[in-house]
Amino acid sequence: MFTNNWGKSGRKKYCLFIIFIICLSLLFIFSFSWHTLENSEWHPRAMFPCKAVSTSKASYLDLDQLKEVKLQRMLYEKPETLKPPRSDVLIMTPWFAPIVWDGTFNIDILNEQFHQRGVRIGLTVFAIKKYTVFVKTFLETAEKFFMVGHKVNYYVFTDRASEIPNITLSEGRHLVVLDVPSYKRWQEVTMRRMEIIRNYSRELFINEVDYLVCVDVDMRFNDHVGVESLSNVFGTLHPGYFGASRQYFTYERRSQSQACIPSDEGDFYYAGGYFGGTVEEVFKLTNHCHQAIMTDKENNIEAIWHDESHLNKYFLYHKPTKILSPEYLWADYGGSPAAVKRRRFIAIPKDSQIRNK
Ligand code: 5GW
Ligand code: MN
Numbered sequence: 396m397f398t399n400n401w402g403k404s405g406r407k408k409y410c411l412f413i414i415f416i417i418c419l420s421l422l423f424i425f426s427f428s429w430h431t432l433e434n435s436e437w438h439p440r441a442m443f444p445c446k447a448v449s450t451s452k453a454s455y456l457d458l459d460q461l462k463e464v465k466l467q468r469m470l471y472e473k474p475e476t477l478k479p480p481r482s483d484v485l486i487m488t489p490w491f492a493p494i495v496w497d498g499t500f501n502i503d504i505l506n507e508q509f510h511q512r513g514v515r516i517g518l519t520v521f522a523i524k525k526y527t528v529f530v531k532t533f534l535e536t537a538e539k540f541f542m543v544g545h546k547v548n549y550y551v552f553t554d555r556a557s558e559i560p561n562i563t564l565s566e567g568r569h570l571v572v573l574d575v576p577s578y579k580r581w582q583e584v585t586m587r588r589m590e591i592i593r594n595y596s597r598e599l600f601i602n603e604v605d606y607l608v609c610v611d612v613d614m615r616f617n618d619h620v621g622v623e624s625l626s627n628v629f630g631t632l633h634p635g636y637f638g639a640s641r642q643y644f645t646y647e648r649r650s651q652s653q654a655c656i657p658s659d660e661g662d663f664y665y666a667g668g669y670f671g672g673t674v675e676e677v678f679k680l681t682n683h684c685h686q687a688i689m690t691d692k693e694n695n696i697e698a699i700w701h702d703e704s705h706l707n708k709y710f711l712y713h714k715p716t717k718i719l720s721p722e723y724l725w726a727d728y729g730g731s732p733a734a735v736k737r738r739r740f741i742a743i744p745k746d747s748q749i750r751n752k
Pocket of ligand 1: 520521522523524525526581582584585610611612613668749750
């Protein structure tokens with residue numbers, strides 16, 4: 396009886412002990428494999444997650460590999476704190492984004508900085524259907540004025556690759572012709588640029604360039620367009636509206652559209668034909684605009700100025716870090732305002748022949 400009782404409770408205790416050991420081993424195996432999965436290695440930081448963040452290998456590597464951008468001795472007139480370079484135009488937004496006007500920048504300082512960084516620039520342009528006629532002048536004038544001395548890739552999107560001329564390019568510059576479908580409706584042709592730039596940012600641009608400049612093709616370069624125009628994310632003041640008050644901006648006003656901007660909001664009227672930034676920022680911008688365009692499509696509405704309306708909405712709530720003056724996208728509306736001293740990139744007048752496919 397005694398032995399039996401003792402034997403029973405003894406066995407019970409023994410079993411409990413074994414189960415406890417099994418649970419402990421399972422817990423250990425589970426936690427070990429979890430750490431291995433999470434960190435791909437068994438590392439002390441796995442046990443001290445708080446410490447790990449500040450002492451992770453990656454942050455040491457990044458700091459050690461930082462490249463120094465150091466200027467040489469340069470001679471130039473000193474900036475005058477009490478004499479702004481331009482007093483006739485706004486050269487800074489209330490969110491501290493510079494507005495690039497002639498006379499406000501020293502291109503030698505900027506060129507030196509961008510050269511040392513080894514910056515690569517992608518210029519994207521669409522030539523669908525008859526718009527291939529603009530490509531030759533566009534590329535030839537870009538060779539003269541666009542980012543001269545820097546690494547440039549021209550990305551020409553077209554449905555007629557055979558009509559793209561082969562132009563001799565300066566060293567460090569390449570032409571990449573990319574096939575895209577041609578949409579029937581012209582509104583679709585201009586709006587789909589957002590989707591296509593979004594897709595190629597992910598698949599190609601991110602591996603080839605640092606900045607993207609996305610422009611219309613019915614244009615010619617006429618004066619310097621350089622690295623002063625580059626920033627994280629930038630837009631351009633539309634040449635037709637830079638002096639206008641809010642009520643005259645042709646924003647989308649219907650509340651059913653994703654591009655709607657109420658009459659008491661809006662900073663500037665930005666042009667659809669010239670925007671850009673780092674590949675990451677252009678990806679975010681084009682992705683956002685494309686999704687807004689698709690939502691509008693589902694709701695059977697198309698914004699008044701298509702992709703331009705969506706770009707304006709994007710810039711209202713994602714402020715650009717730099718803004719280009721209309722010098723960078725000029726179109727002759729007859730007048731010649733004194734504020735616009737240089738016409739760097741000019742619209743070529745189109746006849747109805749070209750617009751009709
Ligand atoms: C054709 C007819 C009407 C509107 C646009 C087109 C069109 C535009 C086209 O057939 N093929 C084409 O490649 N596009 C692209 O969209 C060009 O890159 C063009 O620069 C851009 C915007 O269209 P634009 O330049 O006619 O628009 P606006 O506002 O500068 O006159
Ligand atoms: Mn155009």
